[in-house]
Amino acid sequence: MAPEPEGPGGAAPPPAEPRRGRDESAEERADRMWADLLQELRVAQTGVQILFGVLFIAVFQPAFTDLGDTDRALYVTAVVLGAASAGSLIGPVSLHRMVAGRRIKPQTVVLAARMARTGLLLLAVTTVLTLLMLLRVALDDTLAAWLAGAVGVWLFTLWFVLPLWARRHYTNRE
Numbered sequence: 001m002a003p004e005p006e007g008p009g010g011a012a013p014p015p016a017e018p019r020r021g022r023d024e025s026a027e028e029r030a031d032r033m034w035a036d037l038l039q040e041l042r043v044a045q046t047g048v049q050i051l052f053g054v055l056f057i058a059v060f061q062p063a064f065t066d067l068g069d070t071d072r073a074l075y076v077t078a079v080v081l082g083a084a085s086a087g088s089l090i091g092p093v094s095l096h097r098m099v100a101g102r103r104i105k106p107q108t109v110v111l112a113a114r115m116a117r118t119g120l121l122l123l124a125v126t127t128v129l130t131l132l133m134l135l136r137v138a139l140d141d142t143l144a145a146w147l148a149g150a151v152g153v154w155l156f157t158l159w160f161v162l163p164l165w166a167r168r169h170y171t172n173r174e
Contacts, residue, residue, distance in 0.1 A: 030105040078129040088119030
């Protein structure tokens with residue numbers, strides 16, 4: 001039987017820590033994370049398409065001409081932010097096309113994930129503004145603001161607070 005290798009100072013080496021996570025190279029991890037991100041973007045883009053479609057249709061309705069300045073400002077802001085959200089959520093596809101084959105997939109995944117987070121934030125704001133605009137037509141302005149604000153808090157909690165909490169809470173646990 002071969003003697004055990006000695007660590008520094010002649011002591012036995014510390015026991016190897018068990019591996020956590022997947023056994024994959026940086027490139028394999030980037031490929032997996034890219035595939036995950038694309039699936040997430042497909043879900044988010046469906047929401048953007050539906051919301052953006054509602055906004056596009058609204059301007060062609062006869063009642064649109066009766067909107068006041070505040071509601072028109074809400075509408076314009078929601079449309080502009082909706083377009084920015086769509087751009088942020090579609091941006092990773094363009095990024096990938098422009099850098100494909102350059103051997104920078106890990107960096108591409110990081111940049112694309114940032115675009116996706118930005119797109120989700122813009123989508124949340126667009127959703128709240130659209131809801132506020134619609135509720136102002138149906139309800140008292142104060143109640144509309146409270147309801148839209150509550151939905152905004154709910155979306156922010158689900159889309160940002162809970163994921164950040166989960167990342168912090170579960171990342172360092174065995």
